[in-house]
Amino acid sequence: MLGYAFKRVLSAIPIVLITITACFFILRLAPGGPFDGERALPPDMIRNLRAYYHLDEPIFIQYLNYLGGVMHGDFGPSMVMKDFSVSRLLSIGLPFTLMLGFTAFIVGTAAGLIAGALAAVNQNKTPDYVLVFLVLIPLIIPNFLMANLVQLAFGVYLGWLPVGGYQPGAWTHLVLPVIILAMPHGARVARLMRGSMIEVLGTNYIRTARSKGLGTRLILARHAIKPAMIPVVSYLGPGLSYLLTGSLVVEQVFTLPGIGKYFITAALNRDYGVVLGTTVIYIFIILVLNLIVDMIYAWLDPKVRLR
Amino acid sequence: MAGITGKDAVLSGYAEQLVAEAPKGRSLTQDALRRLMANKAALVSIFVIIAIVVLAFFGPYFVPWAYDKIDYTGFRKPPDFAKGHYFGTDQNGRDMLARTLQGTQMSLIVAAVATCVSVLIGVVYGAIAGYFGGRIDAVMMRFVDIMYALPYILFVIILVVIFGRSPVLLFVGIGCLEWLTMARIVRGQTLSIKQREFIEAARAGGGRPFAIIFRHIVPNLTGPVVIYATLTIPEIIITESFLSYLGLGVQEPQTSLGALISAGAPVVEALPWLLIFPAVFLVLMLLCLSYIGDGLRDALDPKDR
Numbered sequence A: 001m002l003g004y005a006f007k008r009v010l011s012a013i014p015i016v017l018i019t020i021t022a023c024f025f026i027l028r029l030a031p032g033g034p035f036d037g038e039r040a041l042p043p044d045m046i047r048n049l050r051a052y053y054h055l056d057e058p059i060f061i062q063y064l065n066y067l068g069g070v071m072h073g074d075f076g077p078s079m080v081m082k083d084f085s086v087s088r089l090l091s092i093g094l095p096f097t098l099m100l101g102f103t104a105f106i107v108g109t110a111a112g113l114i115a116g117a118l119a120a121v122n123q124n125k126t127p128d129y130v131l132v133f134l135v136l137i138p139l140i141i142p143n144f145l146m147a148n149l150v151q152l153a154f155g156v157y158l159g160w161l162p163v164g165g166y167q168p169g170a171w172t173h174l175v176l177p178v179i180i181l182a183m184p185h186g187a188r189v190a191r192l193m194r195g196s197m198i199e200v201l202g203t204n205y206i207r208t209a210r211s212k213g214l215g216t217r218l219i220l221a222r223h224a225i226k227p228a229m230i231p232v233v234s235y236l237g238p239g240l241s242y243l244l245t246g247s248l249v250v251e252q253v254f255t256l257p258g259i260g261k262y263f264i265t266a267a268l269n270r271d272y273g274v275v276l277g278t279t280v281i282y283i284f285i286i287l288v289l290n291l292i293v294d295m296i297y298a299w300l301d302p303k304v305r306l307r
Numbered sequence B: 001m002a003g004i005t006g007k008d009a010v011l012s013g014y015a016e017q018l019v020a021e022a023p024k025g026r027s028l029t030q031d032a033l034r035r036l037m038a039n040k041a042a043l044v045s046i047f048v049i050i051a052i053v054v055l056a057f058f059g060p061y062f063v064p065w066a067y068d069k070i071d072y073t074g075f076r077k078p079p080d081f082a083k084g085h086y087f088g089t090d091q092n093g094r095d096m097l098a099r100t101l102q103g104t105q106m107s108l109i110v111a112a113v114a115t116c117v118s119v120l121i122g123v124v125y126g127a128i129a130g131y132f133g134g135r136i137d138a139v140m141m142r143f144v145d146i147m148y149a150l151p152y153i154l155f156v157i158i159l160v161v162i163f164g165r166s167p168v169l170l171f172v173g174i175g176c177l178e179w180l181t182m183a184r185i186v187r188g189q190t191l192s193i194k195q196r197e198f199i200e201a202a203r204a205g206g207g208r209p210f211a212i213i214f215r216h217i218v219p220n221l222t223g224p225v226v227i228y229a230t231l232t233i234p235e236i237i238i239t240e241s242f243l244s245y246l247g248l249g250v251q252e253p254q255t256s257l258g259a260l261i262s263a264g265a266p267v268v269e270a271l272p273w274l275l276i277f278p279a280v281f282l283v284l285m286l287l288c289l290s291y292i293g294d295g296l297r298d299a300l301d302p303k304d305r
Helices: A002-029 A043-052 A059-071 A086-121 A126-140 A143-157 A172-201 A204-211 A216-253 A259-269 A272-300 A302-306 B007-021 B028-038 B040-061 B096-132 B134-149 B152-163 B167-177 B180-193 B197-204 B209-245 B257-267 B273-300
Strands: none
Touching: A002 A059, A002 A272, A002 B152, A086 A126, A086 A172, A086 A216, A086 A259, A086 A272, A126 A172, A126 B273, A143 A172, A143 A216, A143 B209, A143 B257, A143 B273, A172 A216, A204 A216, A216 A259, A216 A272, A216 B134, A216 B152, A216 B209, A259 A272, A259 B152, A272 B134, A272 B152, B028 B040, B028 B273, B040 B096, B040 B273, B096 B134, B096 B167, B096 B180, B096 B209, B096 B257, B096 B273, B134 B180, B152 B167, B152 B209, B167 B209, B180 B209, B197 B209, B209 B257, B209 B273, B257 B273
């Protein structure tokens, strides 16, 4: 198990390097830049700006400098929000994004597993039909639309929950964002869980367990849940990047102070430093979480770790 | 012809009878079509989608207002049949019906082009990986695994930022990043197809690898490719509307459903028709596409049920 973990960590390092490199060169070699304003700047000023941001050095040197900076947690300056370095922005937004994403991930996965298992146990009965229909809703109503609808329903008409914004400690501000973020994730998990659970419940060893007189609950808890979770766990990795996509929207709609908002704003302003920094951080997080998911996968399915 | 005994007449009569009574062979496609037709939800969805497509592409010719035409006598007006604003007007006095249809059209075009791009890349990539196998396969599929883990939406946004917000680029960019599942499925199918005798025969006959891939393997992939292409379409529609919602997609005066929803959402209390109509079109389209996708999968691949 440890050896397996070590191997996975080693294989993740080149991925991080390659993505940083690719993003860096794509963004640096792209036409246009943060200094293209409404009015063209005088050439002297542009030269000074470029010198200030070290953009006049050979691109390879810039790349090495950037990489060195990233190693120390320095992602360079923001070229549009001039009072902030990218690292400062990240340190403001990252804890929030992580908290939001993590909560939604836990809530969505748990709800999805329970819903999927319930539907599978009651296959082709009323609870199954109801759950399958409920699960379809977040998959066909895009999250930005759903976010606006719940804002309207719970925030404006019912007045139960705030529609946006966040201060530390104000947990009611997080209820709607977490639900919106968790719903599509939970729906996908529930679909997978239902399918694999139905398959597991049809296997011979479950029939054996039944025939020796075990109760349904015991069968589920001891024999069915763990193997049924394998496809779900293998989905959790890609699921994380869906969650990230969702958090971009949720942070925007609910005006939350996470890095997703910086990313979108920076993308609209062509603030390459921030775009690059947030991308690197996102990829890093996703890869770390993927490693964790892989570990869980190896624990659930001995075939994976013994290979 | 007829012999003295009349044997030939009897036999040829028998032969004709055999032909007439022969059990009608049903191809796999016919079988699948029959199963699809039995699926009511999928059938209804197909008709709805056809109706939406016709409406989106031909509707604008019959709507009294153009999508970018400003009616200076009516800003922010609810549906008004006398003036021909059947869905009302937006803040700039543009007809919402025309804009919704134009937005639907844009979403459909993006979906079609991006799906084609993703099918093209996915099929070629998957078939090559599956056919050559071994180390090539391992490397190629490892790359797909990595891409799977990475949040592709970041790359779409970076592409959009770099190359400006032209719709064409949006189509191609989304398509370039949506091919991963397709590649996996195609590879799996290719692995099983390449074991079959006709591939061996082609190889024995001296067929070159790429000729075998494109002439013998790819045509046999039609079924799964069609299913997953259908399942890709709603995903691409969502991606496009998501980008447009964030202001990174289709730009004014052109519009898409995501952009319309993004414009309508902040004012939904006062001007609900700005949100309702595009939202209904988008959700209806996604619902029908997901039913069609599921129906096709059940029809072509009954073992999954």
